[in-house]
Structures are given as structure tokens and as C-alpha cells.
Amino acid sequence: MRPALHSTYQAPPAMNQPAEPLVRFTGVQKTYDGEQLVVRALDLDIQRGEFLSLLGPSGSGKTTTLMMLAGFESPTAGDILLDGKQITRTPPHKRNFGMVFQNYALFPHLTVGENVAYPLTVRKVPKAEQAERVKKALDMVRLGGMADRLPARLSGGQQQRVALARALVFNPQLVLMDEPLGALDKQLREHMQIELKELHRQLGVTFVYVTHDQGEALTMSDRVAVFNEGVIQQLADVESLYETPSNRFVAGFVGDSTVLSGTLQGAGADAAIQMPGGFLLPGINVNQAPVGARVQACVRPERIVLHPQSEYPRPNAIPATVARTIYYGDHLRLVCELGHGQEPATVKRALSPLGTSHAQPGDQVLLEFPPAATRIYAV
Template identity: 60%
Template sequence: MSAIATSGAQQPTASAASDTIVSFRGVQKTYDGESLVVKNLNLDIRRGEFLTMLGPSGSGKTTSLMMLAGFEVPTHGEIMFDGQSLRNTPPHKRNIGMVFQNYALFPHMTVEENVAFPLSVRRVPKHEQKDLARKALAMVKLEGKENRHPGQLSGGQQQRVALARALVFQPKLVLMDEPLGALDKQLREHMQIEIKHIHERLGVTIVYVTHDQSEALTMSDRIAVFNDGIIQQLDSPTGLYETPQNSFVAHFIGENNILNGEVTAVDGAFCKVRLNGGTEVTARAINIKGVGSRTSLSFRPEKVLIEGINADHPNQLPARVEETIYHGDHVRVRMTVAGSEGFTVKMRFRASRPIPVPGEEMAVAFAAEDCLALDPV
């Protein structure tokens, strides 16, 4: 179920409350007493889900995670964990696992000692520490590395050790702050799948922070998109990509084209929009203010047609090819559409079909369902 997190969020029902493990209630954070880094955050995190806090630098996502971990204190509001307020609970008593971007491993300890460290802090008997640490290492496929030191491991292996250490004491909640940021692209993509599989096996609740929208789409059950200290949209990966609720989300999640215009008519879930060049098209009315208001139309590159267009197609615009880039399975065609530059179309590549050439005049078309009328940019 999609939802928008706002300051006026309704109180959860009894059944929803029992399914909630973390609840931010009117949480604010300021460092200088003037500007709010996090603005009136209301967010319920479901038990067992993988929730990602996604946004650009300075959007408030990491600060929100650090307040949940206990490394930052809310200026206002309250954070509840499993029905209890965290207001007076220090970080080491929150029973929350934490994975950092820089791993934060102890270089003088062996891999097994690093993983067992949270158990020793909790005064688990020595013989149990060894058994639990080895089980955690097996879970992240690091059997046989118990006696090595972090410096003898690759970056991916060190990240696995950090993950095992966060899971070894069987916390109800694991927080991950940009944990794959230091890895190369191929290893990062591999670790995304590994973490997703571990989450599925264990059923532990994971709250994950990243600025990488592809990473968020790959791993998450739900994604909270942050900007300027506010959750812009809270939804499933499919919901965010297919139906962004405002222009920021549309541009931040995946590739996106925009055309600006004015709303001329509204008919239920759809509206008519006159583009700056004078052409009128039909779009889904997602976030508009009514007839006469300005709007930005949002299109995904893969949903725009540049071939096989019927002459009577209702949403058809003139275009000129500026550049084509071959990507193997598809061709990226950059165009000027209805006088607007930088419009991109993804065309599936077929050897039997000629690739458009720069300077070629043609038409583009799209279904009204695939064109979203959003707030102006």
C-alpha cells in the first residue's frame, strides 16, 4: 500500500500499531537552533521489512538513522522502538545492530573476535560467543576466515564481517548507513543481492540509508524518499517508479523526461495540458492545482514511442534527433521534443532496424497513462 508521510499523518490502528516496530512521531532535528535538518518526521517502520531512507546529501536521511541509533538526539518529538520510547536509552542498550560505510572493524582483532565483540559486551559466556560468531560468519559465507585480521581481507569480505557482527546477537533491528559505498560497482551489486537474501532468510527488520536510487529499488520493500528534511513519498519501489507523487521524486528515481505546460481541462483522473509550443496532450492528473495552473509532465524514456505510431495517435509530438548512443540491448536517443532539448528515448535495438541519425525529423508518442502531470519545476 502506498502512502505519503506528512505532518498530518493519521494515528495507526491497533492492528497497524502491533505490526510497527519503529515509530517516529513529530521528530525534528536542528544543529544550530535555526534551520531544521529533519522537519516533523512521522514514519512507521513495519516489523520484518526492509525500509530504505533514500535522498541526496543533506536531505535528512542519515540524521534520521543516527537518531534511531542513539548517536544523535531529537530536538523535538519522540522515537518509539518496539512500543518503548528511546528517549533515555543509550545506544549500547537499544539492542540494535549497526553497519557503517567504513566497516568500523578492530584491526588488532581477528575476524572471529570482531564478530564476537557485541556478545562480549553483553557478557555472553565465552563458549557461546565462539559458536554464535562462527554461525554468523557462515551466514555471510566467510567460513575459514575466522583467524584472519581485517587487513588480510578484501573490501567485500570486510563488509561481510561487519554485517555478521551486526547480526550475531540477533537484534530485532539492523541499521545500515551507506554500507556498500566504498565497494566497486560489480561487488556492490553482488552484495546488494546477498544482503537482500540474508534479510529474507532471517526476517530481521532492516533500515538502510543510501543516496543510490538503483540500490534502493533493488533491495527494498518500501522506500522513504527524503529531500530538505521531509519525506516526499513513502512507497514500494514499483509505486515510486511508476507513480511518483511530485516532480522531485520523478526526477530522483530513475531516468525521467519533463515537458512544461499549462492545465487546460480536468476530467476525472486525467487532464489536458497545453505545452509551451502550443500542442495539447492528455496526461494523468497526479499533482496539479487545476485549470490554468502550470505543470511539469513526466515521462520515462522506455515508455515513449518513436516507431509504429498511428497518424491519429492522440499524444503525438514533433521531434528532432540530436544524438544516439548504442548500449547493446537498447539505443538511447537524445532528442529535441516540442522545442524542449534533452528529451531521451530508449529504443530496443534490433539489427534489422536502422538507428535514427542526428538531424532526423520524426515524431514521438506516448499513452496518457504513461504521462504524469506533476507540480511545475
């Protein structure tokens, strides 16, 4: 008789379990006067190795959130965890975070090398190791050979690289950046955005980046948390944030939108915005506004299709008049009057080949609004 078989099989771990975040905010609040909350009941997970931007207008709570993470501000309520351990009351110098500010915060009387070495000096790293790590950090930000210069002899972009090298030289768990490119001119700022993203890709360090510039956030981030009035309005990857804004604020703050006003007609897949003049445009009822409610539809300018008015009537299209054209170098924007009290519609178009004409002010046109790109929000 055979002995009974005892199974040694063990079920594999559940697939697609979310990884433990590097940082977790749980129910975090912040008030300075005991009455008005600058940050309200913040729940936020920051994943290891990601580039997360905190985006929002002035006073939205994004910088206060960063300062609480850095340890320069203490939450009024709630917890901040690092690797699952409480750091809410841990002082800044014990958090092992690199910090880059808008004003660089370099010591003017110290050389570039001495500025970069400062965090190592504070941590009592041996001189020989300091020299090696400073050289590596300066090479990383393409400032090799400049260790003996004073900050005053450097350009704004070079000073920002020194500040970045100083934030990276001690191998921090997190690099926190507060509007670090705000003082640079447009061309240099765009160049530094590409450099920062590439550096993040090479190092794999977690970056948390505060900005009010939505283009900057979209260019560099893996995910973006959009703040307004102390609350995260949406947290998403950059494509989802741009293509599928979760509410009217995000739709208006992130990227450009043409805004149409009217009332909601139809439910579910039959939702549409009824506009003055009798025009009905199908769309997506994002926040489940009730039938008859005042709504606004937001459509990205590049999704609107321009047709000659001779094609009227056309599904999902309304007549308009080109009011002006704006040349951007790589594309053309047409500002079109819709009438009936509507805001002007902006249409983004690729430039026509040289020698061919494009729409001119005064031209009568048809604007087609694809239903999948017409996102309807309650007002």
C-alpha cells in the first residue's frame, strides 16, 4: 500500500501587490493660525525611484507638503512614514534627504568643491573619501574641473548644478526640490528639465519636485499630484493627467482647454452638452452631473478638428469665425468666435507646408468636437 502523499506545494505570492511606498502621508493636516488648513487630510504614497511632482497654484499646499516631508515644518495632525517608520518628529538633519532650493542656497565664501563637500563634512566623512565623492558628483552634473571656482563666477545654470551635486553627494534616499528652476530663463530652464530627467533615470533616486509650471511637471514627472486649496485634486501619470482630468480644476490648470458652457442632456453614453443656439455636442459626463445641470465641457485645442463651413451641417460640429491667428513657430493657434455668449475657442493646428495658405481672420469655419475628447464637468 502506497504511503499517503504530503504536498509540499506552496501558493505563490499574490501577483501585482503594490510595493510598500518609500514615503506615506496619512491624514496629514497643517494650519499656521489654528483656523485655516493649508493642507487638509493629505493621504499620499511616494513610490521608490519615482519622479513625483507636486503641482499647483500659489497657496495650494504643495510647498508646505514638501517642507513637512523635509522636516522644516511639523504636521498639525497625521503621520509621515519613511520605509514604514514614523518620521513625523524626526529633525531634518536625520532624514538623509537632499534638498535643492530655487535660490540655490550656496555659501558664497566657499568654493564649488567646498559647497558640494559640506554635507559630507557635517557627516564627518574622511577627507580622502570626500574628495572622491565630490569629484564624482561634479562629473555627474557636468561641472568637472570647476571645484576651485567661487559660486559668483558661475552662471545661474551652473550654480543650480552645484546645488544639485551637493544634494546628491551623500547618497540620499530622497531628493526634494522646491521650484529649483524658477530663477532661470526659459531656454535654460527647458534644457535643465531634460538634464534633471536624465539624471533621475541614471541614478534611480526618488525625486519629489514642487512647481507651479504645468509644462515643467508634464515634461519631467512619472506622476503628478495636482494641489488646490490644500487638497490633492488628482494624482496620476502625466498622460492620464492631461488626457483624462478628473475635475474642472485639473482640466483648466493642466494644459490648455477650450471651454464650452451649457446644460447637460442625456445620461450615461448619451450624455451631451446643450449649448445656446441649439447645438448639442456629445461627450463624457466625468463627474456624473444630473440632467439639466449647468455644465462646462473642456476640449484640448489639438483635438478640435477644423473644417470649411461648406461642410455644414456636420456631426459634432458648430460654426465659428476665425478672430485671429497666433504663430508659435512649431504650430499655429486659431482663436475662433462661437457667439451665443461662449468663450472664444482655441484650435491648435500643425503649420501648413511652405507656400500654402492657412485660415485667416474673418474666415467662416466649422469646429468639430470629438465626443471622446469632450469632457463635461458640473459647474
